[in-house]
Amino acid sequence: MNAEATVVLITGCSTGLGRELALTALAKGLRVIATARRPETLEALKEKGAKTLQLDVTASPDKLNAFATEAISVFGQVDTLINNAGFLQGGAVEENTPEENLAQFDTNFFGVVNVTSAFLPHFRERRQGTIVNISSQASGLCAPGAGIYCASKAAVEAISDTWARELAGFSIRAISIQLGAFRTSVAESGNLKIAARRIESDVYRGAHDWVVGFNARAGKERGDTRIAAERLVDLVACDPKRALPMRLALGDDAYETMTSFHTKQLEDLEAWKAVTTGTDVV
Structure with a gap:
């Protein structure tokens, strides 16, 4: 192992994209710290040369600070830092309980904020570092049946954009990845949680059908996870001085989704310009 190689820490490496990112980074000669809530799921990565640590991204700030100290010492x-850990809360927004909503944001959003904050003193001291936040095309899809998940990913993108601006003076880069549908475990039962209550209504049938369809498509998604991991590692870890976009759509479907999303936003801005503008004090 090259003692000068980039050190990449990845959250949520037990399956899916996180696991593939770790394998790809190792294959490229990078030094990898792979983490998961259940460290026993990381044995195969350890055998490939990764250092493995237990991490629950919803832990208290004190525990996350202690984790960061341990990880840096490796x-x-x-x-x-690749913030990849997350899950999908399914169901119409009204069906999700406050506890389910909070759990979704605790992992997908506050987990990103708190883990990153634990490493920022290290990045600032060294005046270098890269923060990669795995978001989703869901931030633009806003799909009925996944509203709380979509909202959590939109929040990740907003905070990531802010970090890109706030931390640039420390030479710290930040980017969010608007991931398309890749063949990962996100649609499987462990990573897809269904709302505890169900409201029987024809209006919510589309939301219910979306959840069923999302689960049924597990393992049949368009995207090749290995290609996504290859592109991502090359982009964020192989050249620490490379300029990065604040957001990157990754996947053919993600490109289509985000193009449609932004085109519609621009069309609405122009269509309603007369209402939008002319509000300054005169």
């Missing part, structure tokens, strides 16, 4: 540094 190689003496962390260069790239």
Whole structure:
């Protein structure tokens, strides 16, 4: 292992994209710290050369700070942090309980904020570091049946954009990845949670059908996870001085989704310009 190689820490490596990112980074000669809530799921990555640590991204800030200290001590540094851990809360927004909503944001959003905050003193001291936040095309889809998930990913993108601006003076990069549908475990039962209550209504049938369809498509998604991991590692970890966009759609479907989303936004801005503008004090 090259002692000078970039150190990449990845959350949520037990399955799916996180696991593939770890394998890809190792294959490229990078030093990898793979994490998961259940460290026993990381044995195969350890055998490939990754260092493995237990991490629950919803832990308290004190525990996350202690984790960051432990992780940094493994190689003496962390260069790239990939916030990948997350799950999908399914169901119409009204069906999701306050507890389910909070659990979704605790993992998908506050987990990202708190884990990143634990590493920021290290990045600032070294005046370098890369923060990669795995978001989703869901932020633009706003799909009935996944509203709370979509909202959590939109929040990730907003905070990531802010970090890109706030931290640029420390030479710290931040980027969110608007991931398309790749063949990962996100649609399987462990990562797809269904609302505890169900409201029987023809109006919500589309939301219910979306959840069923999302689960049925598990393992049949368009995207190749290995290609996504290859593109992502090359982009964020192989050249620490490379300029990054604040957001990157990754996947053919993600490109289509985000193009449609932004085109519609621009069309609405122009269509309603007369209502929008002319509000300044005169």
